[in-house]
Amino acid sequence: MTPLLAIQDYRLAFDGFDGTAHVLDGIDLQLRAGDTLGVVGESGCGKSVLARSLLRLNPSPPARVVSGQIRFEAEDVLAMPPARLRALRGRRIAMIFQDPASHLNPLLSIGTQMEDAIRGQDGATGRSRPRHAARAHAAALLSAVGLGDAPRLLASHPHQLSGGMRQRVLIAMALAGDPALLVADEPTTALDVTVQAQVLALIAELVRARGLTLMLISHDLGVIAAACARTVVMYAGNIVEDAPTAALLARPLHPYTKGLLAAVPELDRPDIRPRGIPGGIPSLRAPPPGCRFHPRCDRATALCAAEKPALREAIPGRTVACHHAEA
Numbered sequence: 089m090t091p092l093l094a095i096q097d098y099r100l101a102f103d104g105f106d107g108t109a110h111v112l113d114g115i116d117l118q119l120r121a122g123d124t125l126g127v128v129g130e131s132g133c134g135k136s137v138l139a140r141s142l143l144r145l146n147p148s149p150p151a152r153v154v155s156g157q158i159r160f161e162a163e164d165v166l167a168m169p170p171a172r173l174r175a176l177r178g179r180r181i182a183m184i185f186q187d188p189a190s191h192l193n194p195l196l197s198i199g200t201q202m203e204d205a206i207r208g209q210d211g212a213t214g215r216s217r218p219r220h221a222a223r224a225h226a227a228a229l230l231s232a233v234g235l236g237d238a239p240r241l242l243a244s245h246p247h248q249l250s251g252g253m254r255q256r257v258l259i260a261m262a263l264a265g266d267p268a269l270l271v272a273d274e275p276t277t278a279l280d281v282t283v284q285a286q287v288l289a290l291i292a293e294l295v296r297a298r299g300l301t302l303m304l305i306s307h308d309l310g311v312i313a314a315a316c317a318r319t320v321v322m323y324a325g326n327i328v329e330d331a332p333t334a335a336l337l338a339r340p341l342h343p344y345t346k347g348l349l350a351a352v353p354e355l356d357r358p359d360i361r362p363r364g365i366p367g368g369i370p371s372l373r374a375p376p377p378g379c380r381f382h383p384r385c386d387r388a389t390a391l392c393a394a395e396k397p398a399l400r401e402a403i404p405g406r407t408v409a410c411h412h413a414e415a
């Protein structure tokens with residue numbers, strides 16, 4: 089079976105006046121239909137750039153594809169002509185983002201924006217539907233994301249909604265094209281903790297009910313554990329570990345994953361302080377040679393500074409990129 093999404097040795101750089109940042113450094117990732125994948129890693133490790141790469145949304149310049157391939161439903165995304173790309177965006181792959189407010193137009197009613205999204209999707213597929221039908225579809229989508237009283241909501245403006253409601257509206261709009269893959273980039277990070285849990289539960293429920301494939305990006309392993317069966321860990325532009333979420337949490341193989349888990353504060357044990365990982369992520373303009381994590385790694389040897397470890401299967405169903413991962 090061909091995977092829904094296949095990324096192979098994908099390298100992306102950003103060219104700037106002060107040098108080139110090698111932001112994605114050979115990403116290998118496959119998603120099958122129905123997968124729920126979490127992508128976790130510290131801020132700045134390239135999660136959002138990777139998500140945007142799926143839809144070629146990184147502005148170019150400065151972004152430059154150095155190598156590799158991205159295939160979605162067996163089509164070459166990097167070579168897609170503009171018309172195919174428009175059909176891909178929203179219709180096959182939908183994306184929701186961290187800050188719902190900045191993805192809604194403050195001047196337009198929710199109804200107008202949802203109808204535009206729906207009719208935009210129709211346009212991409214050559215379908216046309218009258219405004220009242222688009223409005224009825226908008227109301228149905230709102231109810232699918234747990235928002236009642238559609239007539240009132242459609243007439244309101246973004247500022248009249250809470251952050252959680254705005255994110256629900258954006259999720260409803262993301263569903264307008266009936267996508268195969270939903271990419272959610274820190275969808276709950278800007279929300280209050282209780283609302284966070286509700287929006288996460290909604291995403292998990294929509295994924296289940298609609299058979300969506302999910303790529304959920306978060307710096308927070310707890311968020312990912314709640315919604316994703318599989319997790320990849322990113323560090324400085326590389327995938328360093330790829331595993332079923334439960335196995336990853338029970339027994340992390342990569343030293344960086346271990347550090348990430350140790351950094352999660354134990355809420356019921358305030359006497360234990362999170363240990364975290366000393367140091368910060370390296371400059372992507374002059375990344376360390378070999379394994380990009382080696383300067384922060386307590387297991388590093390000369391080999392780690394000399395040779396980049398490949399992502400290899402350490403245990404059946406689990407891959408890790410480390411010369412010294414315990415098998």
Ligand SMILES: Nc1ncnc2c1ncn2[C@@H]1O[C@H](COP(=O)(O)OP(=O)(O)O)[C@@H](O)[C@H]1O
Pocket residue numbers: 102109111129130131132133134135136137138147150372
């Ligand atoms: N448009 C851009 N131009 C230049 N550098 C960028 C651009 N977008 C992202 N970057 C850089 O790419 C790196 C990864 O960013 P990002 O993917 O947003 O990290 P994350 O989402 O994991 O926090 C950062 O160093 C960031 O500065």
Ligand SMILES: [Mg+2]
Pocket residue numbers: 135136137273274
């Ligand atoms: Mg990000």
